[in-house]
Amino acid sequence: xxxxxxxxRMLATLGGLSAALLxxxxxxxxxxxxHDRRPRSSTTGPVPLPVTxxxxxxxxxxxxxxxxxxxxxxxxxxxxxxxxxxxxxxGAYTSNILSNLVLNGNVAMSSLSFGYAKVxxxxxxxxLQANVDGVDAVARRVHYMRNGLPGELPYDRLVLAPGIxxxxxxxxxTAEAQLAAPHAWKAGxxxxxxxxxxxxxxAGGTFLMTIPAKPYRCPPGPYERACVVADxxxxxxxxxxxxxxxxxxxxxxxxxxxxxxxxxxxxxIVTYIPNAAVTTVDIGAHFVYxxxxxxxxxxxxxxxxxxxxxxxxxxxxxxxxxxxxxxxxVDVLSYESTMIPGIHVIGDAAATxxxxxxxxxxxxxxxxxxxxxxxxxxxxxxxxxxxxSACYSPITRETASWLTSVFAYDPVARAMAAxxxxxxEAHAPSKDHYxxxxxxxxxxxxxxxx
Ligand SMILES: Cc1cc2nc3c(=O)[nH]c(=O)nc-3n(C[C@H](O)[C@H](O)[C@H](O)COP(=O)(O)OP(=O)(O)OC[C@H]3O[C@@H](n4cnc5c(N)ncnc54)[C@H](O)[C@@H]3O)c2cc1C
Numbered sequence: 001x002x003x004x005x006x007x008x009r010m011l012a013t014l015g016g017l018s019a020a021l022l023x024x025x026x027x028x029x030x031x032x033x034x035h036d037r038r039p040r041s042s043t044t045g046p047v048p049l050p051v052t053x054x055x056x057x058x059x060x061x062x063x064x065x066x067x068x069x070x071x072x073x074x075x076x077x078x079x080x081x082x083x084x085x086x087x088x089x090x091g092a093y094t095s096n097i098l099s100n101l102v103l104n105g106n107v108a109m110s111s112l113s114f115g116y117a118k119v120x121x122x123x124x125x126x127x128l129q130a131n132v133d134g135v136d137a138v139a140r141r142v143h144y145m146r147n148g149l150p151g152e153l154p155y156d157r158l159v160l161a162p163g164i165x166x167x168x169x170x171x172x173x174t175a176e177a178q179l180a181a182p183h184a185w186k187a188g189x190x191x192x193x194x195x196x197x198x199x200x201x202x203a204g205g206t207f208l209m210t211i212p213a214k215p216y217r218c219p220p221g222p223y224e225r226a227c228v229v230a231d232x233x234x235x236x237x238x239x240x241x242x243x244x245x246x247x248x249x250x251x252x253x254x255x256x257x258x259x260x261x262x263x264x265x266x267x268x269i270v271t272y273i274p275n276a277a278v279t280t281v282d283i284g285a286h287f288v289y290x291x292x293x294x295x296x297x298x299x300x301x302x303x304x305x306x307x308x309x310x311x312x313x314x315x316x317x318x319x320x321x322x323x324x325x326x327x328x329x330v331d332v333l334s335y336e337s338t339m340i341p342g343i344h345v346i347g348d349a350a351a352t353x354x355x356x357x358x359x360x361x362x363x364x365x366x367x368x369x370x371x372x373x374x375x376x377x378x379x380x381x382x383x384x385x386x387x388x389s390a391c392y393s394p395i396t397r398e399t400a401s402w403l404t405s406v407f408a409y410d411p412v413a414r415a416m417a418a419x420x421x422x423x424x425e426a427h428a429p430s431k432d433h434y435x436x437x438x439x440x441x442x443x444x445x446x447x448x449x450x
Pocket of ligand 1: 061062063064065066067087088089090093095096097098099100130131132133161162163164184185186187217218221311312313346347348349356357358359360361390391392393
């Protein structure tokens with residue numbers, strides 16, 4: 001028991017959080033019995049900011065895991081002289097993390113919603129709800145649309161943190177088709193649509209899901225979804241199947257855990273097929289065509305997760321310069337684009353050697369904040385940053401597995417390199433890990449939004 005509590009205390013101290021925050025980090029439950037994940041801190045007053053003498057105007061596009069963390073820490077570490085404007089198209093953020101648990105009813109969708117009032121009131125971040133649709137890197141101005149009207153913001157340094165967009169396959173290019181075969185890989189309406197389709201599926205039916213080729217956000221996430229859905233179907237729709245069509249040559253994360261889950265825990269329910277990249281979707285016939293032979297696969301519910309690219313503004317700004325033209329190559333000492341000086345890209349939109357994950361987005365934001373503050377002070381970025389990542393994967397409705405990695409800067413490769421001795425994964429799913437998952441999540445979200 002002592003070890004468990006020590007581990008929990010460690011989980012609740014991500015980013016050096018205070019004991020006061022820690023006290024509020026235990027899982028709460030909503031009235032309907034689902035976990036309610038929103039930060040409950042009642043502190044709304046301004047947090048004292050350090051006097052650093054550093055001045056600058058920073059605009060951040062995207063208030064997700066990366067963008068909101070950066071906004072907070074630029075002010076918290078850099079002081080009030082750094083004028084930070086966070087531009088986010090939505091009024092509130094919906095967490096993708098834990099959203100697979102909306103499918104089995106363990107977590108309420110509403111409890112994955114996080115607002116921006118706290119970063120505004122506590123740290124003086126200016127929050128603008130608008131859609132950024134252009135960047136003028138020469139004049140250093142960002143163009144946006146708000147309530148149908150255009151506007152612009154000047155910047156000294158710009159940070160793009162727009163997450164991902166999708167390359168939809170033929171048959172899935174219309175909004176109607178995308179709702180008929182929801183990816184639910186950006187949490188929100190798509191997640192609810194998939195949950196409703198799952199609930200309406202006849203017993204004995206097939207839930208067909210597809211996984212895109214790497215890199216995609218949250219490497220264990222799709223396999224976790226297959227497990228959560230299989231568990232729910234076993235209890236609620238006996239005789240139903242889960243068919244997983246993976247574009248990759250094999251399971252991409254926690255191989256032993258998910259192989260055991262598919263072959264033992266969900267034997268006879270989950271069928272896993274590698275090397276099956278989606279080529280076409282026939283919504284009317286409920287068929288998915290893949291590179292795995294010419295015969296299409298049929299599903300009663302189709303959950304097609306398309307290949308990813310950086311959020312559109314990255315390509316529009318001319319920054320999608322990785323070899324396939326999808327993500328932005330950055331200097332991982334500062335996250336500054338290798339294409340255009342003065343523009344940084346963090347989170348899932350950046351091409352790095354680290355996984356696309358919310359925990360990593362939080363870490364990239366902190367390295368970027370520190371580097372930007374140093375650059376604004378006329379100093380060089382820290383030459384040896386270290387980051388870490390954690391992912392918890394529910395395997396059943398009451399057990400979870402976990403995976404953690406540490407990365408350190410490799411000056412020869414000029415990239416973040418995994419530190420195997422400091423990385424690892426759970427030996428087996430457990431109820432303890434399931435509870436730890438909520439502590440980790442609450443701590444991560446408080447570190448970003450509170
Ligand atoms: C089912 C699922 C489970 C997951 N589980 C985990 C997990 O256990 N652990 C983990 O670490 N990660 C997990 N992830 C991954 C994690 O959610 C992402 O990696 C993370 O959200 C990336 O952060 P981001 O800031 O780059 O993008 P996002 O969090 O997607 O934020 C991008 C924001 O930018 C805004 N935006 C985009 N374009 C514009 C524009 N032009 N103008 C204004 N605003 C804009 C969007 O509205 C959005 O709010 C999971 C993902 C999924 C789908």
